[in-house]
Amino acid sequence: TGRDFNSVNDLFDPAFKGKIGMLTEMRDTIGLIAMSLGIDLATPTFEKFQPAFDKLQEGVDSGQIRSFTGNDYVDDLEQGSFAACIGWSGDVVQLSASNPDIGFSIPESGGTLWFDTMQIPVGASNVEGAAEWMNYVYDPVNAAKITAEVQYISPVQGVQEELRKMGGDAAALADSQLIFPDASTLATLQSWGNLDEEEEALFDAEFAKITGA
Secondary structure, eight states: OOSOOOSGGGGGOGGGTTOEEEESOHHHHHHHHHHHTTOOTTSOOHHHHHHHHHHHHHHHHTTOEEEEESTTHHHHHHHTSOSEEOOOHHHHHHHHHHOTTOOOOOOTTOEEOOOOOOOOOTTOTTHHHHHHHHHHHTSHHHHHHHHHHHOSOOOSTTHHHHHHHHOHHHHHHTTOTTTSOOHHHHTTEEOOOOOOHHHHHHHHHHHHHHHTO
């Protein structure tokens, strides 16, 4: 881009018209836009988030947004189809290792923090096996191997130390702010509050209408 991007508004700068990518994940795209408008993600309602949808619609109508993608945005960045986009930190850690011109920044208004969960369904036929698997992946030694591969934030304490023990490229990851953000960085991040079934349907329908999904 020839300059730093520090604000979500930079994605709507006409200088980059037709060169901006957004994610097909509603919470990631709408979440960042909403935060830039001062909307709290912890208490989401469709009415409160309408300005974020309106801003996204304006970006589509004006041709500012080139396309909505999953993590195939990686190819668009490498090929130069996107000047900038909303993306996931783990992808950029891997990309920047081979292309230092690609970087990741958290907007001044903050970023979104997401997580996956493991659950054992009621009535599962192999509870013991599921619990054994959970214990395995939450062991710091094994969790460090996962982190070295996927390069996302790990919820497991002790992973940073295990990466250092692994040496080489894995040890270098132990110093990455994108994988081990400090307290001041974490303080700028928000996670979504719960949407009830009716609200979630409204959010998804509006996002699908705008993105053409």
